[in-house]
Amino acid sequence: MKLLLITVSSEEIKAIRKARVIGFQQCTMPYLAALTPSNWDIEHVDEEVEKVDFHKAYDVVAITFHTPCANHAYNIAARFREKGIVVAMGGPHVTLMPQEAAKYADVIFVGESEVTWPQFIYDFEKKQYKSKYVCTSPPELEGIHMSRKDLFHRKDYSNGIMFATRGCPNKCEFCAISIMYKKNTFLWHFCTSWCSVWF
Numbered sequence: 030m031k032l033l034l035i036t037v038s039s040e041e042i043k044a045i046r047k048a049r050v051i052g053f054q055q056c057t058m059p060y061l062a063a064l065t066p067s068n069w070d071i072e073h074v075d076e077e078v079e080k081v082d083f084h085k086a087y088d089v090v091a092i093t094f095h096t097p098c099a100n101h102a103y104n105i106a107a108r109f110r111e112k113g114i115v116v117a118m119g120g121p122h123v124t125l126m127p128q129e130a131a132k133y134a135d136v137i138f139v140g141e142s143e144v145t146w147p148q149f150i151y152d153f154e155k156k157q158y159k160s161k162y163v164c165t166s167p168p169e170l171e172g173i174h175m176s177r178k179d180l181f182h183r184k185d186y187s188n189g190i191m192f193a194t195r196g197c198p199n200k201c202e203f204c205a206i207s208i209m210y211k212k213n214t215f216l217w218h219f220c221t222s223w224c225s226v227w228f
């Protein structure tokens with residue numbers, strides 16, 4: 030089985046982010062790769078530093094993106110879907126706008142995917158996957174996988190990245206966190222002390 034993971038970054042957002050100091054590697058897709066069984070052949074395209082090759086064939090293309098890149102992500106999805114390739118989408122925007130995202134994907138993931146992504150892979154291999162997978166409770170983080178560092182492609186001048194917490198006890202109106210992680214408070218993270226570190 031062939032899987033393409035795409036970390037989406039449109040030309041517009043790249044132009045904006047160029048001027049920012051913080052541009053470190055997004056770990057989402059290398060982390061998703063670590064949750065994927067080893068019989069899958071995985072490629073990762075990080076649009077921050079490379080381009081998607083639409084001529085290659087895959088069984089599944091999985092995409093992560095933030096709201097400013099949603100239209101760009103939907104265009105990528107359309108190009109793969111017109112070739113009959115199954116497109117999966119997840120991440121902040123999909124979690125916040127699932128009905129919209131569902132129009133552009135074969136399968137969407139709402140919320141965290143530690144449980145639902147392996148479930149989808151299992152279902153896909155059995156040719157009976159659903160169109161929507163929803164995280165219903167904070168995932169068990171005991172024995173959590175490390176991101177697949179071999180799929181990190183950015184020149185990263187930091188020493189590494191660490192997941193320390195998810196969620197937030199505040200509900201600031203300008204911030205998506207408390208809406209994305211409804212049941213997932215800082216306290217919960219503090220209790221389970223979830224860390225994934227690489228150097």
Ligand code: B12
Pocket residue numbers: 037038039042045046051052053054055056057060061077091092093094095096097098117118119120121122125138140141142143146192195196204205206
């Ligand atoms: C680190 C970080 C960055 C880093 C690295 C990029 C990144 N996104 O990781 C930097 C600094 C570069 C960055 C940039 C930006 N960011 Co940012 N970032 C974060 C932060 C703090 C953590 C993200 C993270 O790594 N989480 C750990 C990973 C493993 O979790 P995850 O990505 O959520 O993935 C999990 C699930 O969502 C799901 N999932 C995600 N994608 C997919 C895809 C599939 C197919 C599947 C199955 C599952 C799945 O599975 C994962 C495991 O459970 C979040 C806030 C937060 N705490 O979530 C904001 C956040 C994601 N960023 C946000 C924003 C707005 C931006 C910018 C647009 C800011 C700007 N104006 O420039 C840019 C966009 C850059 C781009 N290229 O698109 C918003 C997104 C809101 C939204 N509506 O989309 C957030 C939520 C912050 C906020 N307070 O609102 N960001």
